[in-house]
Amino acid sequence: MITRRKSRYIIIRSTKPFSASMMNLFNSKLSEIIGSIGMCEASPYFVKSIDDNSFIIRVSRGSERRVILALSFLKFDGFSFCSILTSGTIKALLKKYNLIASRP
Numbered sequence: 001m002i003t004r005r006k007s008r009y010i011i012i013r014s015t016k017p018f019s020a021s022m023m024n025l026f027n028s029k030l031s032e033i034i035g036s037i038g039m040c041e042a043s044p045y046f047v048k049s050i051d052d053n054s055f056i057i058r059v060s061r062g063s064e065r066r067v068i069l070a071l072s073f074l075k076f077d078g079f080s081f082c083s084i085l086t087s088g089t090i091k092a093l094l095k096k097y098n099l100i101a102s103r104p
Helices: 020-042 064-073 090-101
Strands: 007-014 045-049 054-060 079-087
Touching: 007 064, 007 090, 020 045, 020 054, 020 064, 054 064, 054 090, 064 079, 079 090
Parallel strands: none
Antiparallel strands: 007 054, 007 079, 045 054
């Protein structure tokens, strides 16, 4: 029986504008921190950009804590990253993000 891989979605904010073309560099630096086995387990994938500094990545369920922890150590070319929210669906993630962004 083939089962579907469950995913978690993480909104990440960077200190500088981040684009999808920089994802290869992001993945290589993340791989230096969590290792190749950790990257294989997490299998991070760029989903979409929310604004200039925020974007969504998809990771495998169960590995999101490792990726979030690695983000605190991930720094290159003046970029540093932090996680904002984590959810099981993009719809719920964006709903929560919009509630937070609309606060004064």
